[in-house]
Amino acid sequence: MAKVLLIDDEVTMVQIVTELLRNEGHEVFPFSNFTAAMEGLEALSPELVITDLYLDKARAHGLEVLQKARTLNPPATVIVITGFGTIETAVDAMKNGAYDYVEKPFQVDELKLCIQRALSYNEAVSENVYLRKQLKKKYQFNQIVGNSPQMQDVFKMIERVASSDSTVLVRGESGTGKELVARALHFNSNRQFAPFIPINCSALPESLLESELFGHRKGAFTGAINDKRGLFQEADGGTIYLDEIGSMSPTLQARLLRVLQEKEVRRVGDNVPSYVNVRVLAATHEPLEEKIKQGLFREDLYYRLNVISVHLPSLRERREDIPLLVMHFLKNKMHAPSGKSFQLTEKVMDVLCEHDWPGNVRELENALERATVLCDAGMVKVADLPPVLRNLP
Ligand SMILES: Nc1ncnc2c1ncn2[C@@H]1O[C@H](COP(=O)(O)OP(=O)(O)OP(=O)(O)O)[C@@H](O)[C@H]1O
Numbered sequence: 041m042a043k044v045l046l047i048d049d050e051v052t053m054v055q056i057v058t059e060l061l062r063n064e065g066h067e068v069f070p071f072s073n074f075t076a077a078m079e080g081l082e083a084l085s086p087e088l089v090i091t092d093l094y095l096d097k098a099r100a101h102g103l104e105v106l107q108k109a110r111t112l113n114p115p116a117t118v119i120v121i122t123g124f125g126t127i128e129t130a131v132d133a134m135k136n137g138a139y140d141y142v143e144k145p146f147q148v149d150e151l152k153l154c155i156q157r158a159l160s161y162n163e164a165v166s167e168n169v170y171l172r173k174q175l176k177k178k179y180q181f182n183q184i185v186g187n188s189p190q191m192q193d194v195f196k197m198i199e200r201v202a203s204s205d206s207t208v209l210v211r212g213e214s215g216t217g218k219e220l221v222a223r224a225l226h227f228n229s230n231r232q233f234a235p236f237i238p239i240n241c242s243a244l245p246e247s248l249l250e251s252e253l254f255g256h257r258k259g260a261f262t263g264a265i266n267d268k269r270g271l272f273q274e275a276d277g278g279t280i281y282l283d284e285i286g287s288m289s290p291t292l293q294a295r296l297l298r299v300l301q302e303k304e305v306r307r308v309g310d311n312v313p314s315y316v317n318v319r320v321l322a323a324t325h326e327p328l329e330e331k332i333k334q335g336l337f338r339e340d341l342y343y344r345l346n347v348i349s350v351h352l353p354s355l356r357e358r359r360e361d362i363p364l365l366v367m368h369f370l371k372n373k374m375h376a377p378s379g380k381s382f383q384l385t386e387k388v389m390d391v392l393c394e395h396d397w398p399g400n401v402r403e404l405e406n407a408l409e410r411a412t413v414l415c416d417a418g419m420v421k422v423a424d425l426p427p428v429l430r431n432l433p
């Protein structure tokens with residue numbers, strides 16, 4: 041289903057094409073007035089625009105529509121419709137980024153085919169953008185830094201379990217790199233070209249989280265104005281990463297168990313399940329065993345999730361990695377983007393190695409970012425570190 045904006049001054053034409061598109065399941069916004077259409081373009085961000093080239097004899101409005109449609113983010117794909125004697129302008133339109141043109145009078149099938157091609161072209165383009173984005177992120181994994189024996193164990197574990205389909209529970213304090221590990225698992229598996237979808241279970245109220253994860257049917261509750269696919273479906277073929285799994289409500293825990301056992305998801309308001317092939321990775325900074333004792337976490341779900349668990353050590357348990365991480369962040373996250381290079385005084389490195397880092401690697405990264413912004417002439421001094429590191433309130 042695509043969002044299509046349609047512009048033509050011939051009312052019957054608009055009616056025919058609108059009906060055609062709606063029959064194919066698309067969401068159509070028909071316009072016969074140029075100014076209104078230009079406004080609609082901006083407000084609706086359609087994926088496909090079908091526009092008549094001349095809305096009156098004197099002015100090639102279609103070219104203006106095209107221009108604007110191409111500047112949207114993401115740019116809309118444009119098909120122009122040309123009347124008799126306007127082929128040259130249509131060629132102009134193609135040069136300016138129109139996907140295709142159709143000449144009036146046309147057969148319905150001809151237009152249908154053209155639309156189908158434009159939409160699959162669209163899909164290929166967005167897939168491409170998506171893959172490129174993911175690849176960029178993948179780059180980070182080769183960049184899980186750590187020489188300590190504890191981190192070496194983590195690397196071995198990632199290698200061993202990445203290619204399997206088992207559920208993995210990633211444990212560790214906040215900021216220890218749980219999400220980084222989850223991404224490494226996904227991108228070193230044969231699911232790597234399908235989506236990796238992270239979601240933080242503690243960030244949304246129960247009912248919202250439920251419809252995010254499982255989707256809903258139109259009308260399932262107030263505000264459900266459209267059918268919505270859930271993240272499990274979006275992640276089909278790939279991996280879903282459930283962060284802060286310990287804060288999931290008992291109802292949702294039961295539904296998740298069902299996904300894990302039966303591979304089936306049911307949208308809110310739907311009786312018919314659909315089947316998904318998703319690998320589930322979960323993370324927690326809390327001891328789930330305690331939650332089980334308190335009756336807040338289902339034991340059966342715990343066993344399902346905890347088939348394999350990876351424990352990430354806190355930074356203070358592996359201080360030998362601190363200099364390595366510091367160099368890594370300075371080189372890859374601070375030098376590269378700013379084009380400047382930074383150095384630390386010896387004293388700064390001492391302070392960094394002695395700090396307890398309750399926020400772990402994330403806290404270290406943030407401290408360095410702050411210091412490199414504040415420092416003079418690329419030399420980071422103790423005074424540039426956050427107050428807690430200088431024993432100040
Ligand atoms: N071993 C590591 N090497 C390089 N960077 C790391 C490492 N561990 C963590 N980081 C960086 O630290 C930041 C926090 O990592 P991440 O988000 O994976 O932690 P988390 O355990 O999921 O944290 P939270 O519990 O707060 O969600 C990220 O910017 C990540 O790139």
Ligand SMILES: [Mg+2]
Pocket residue numbers: 218219283
């Ligand atoms: Mg995280």
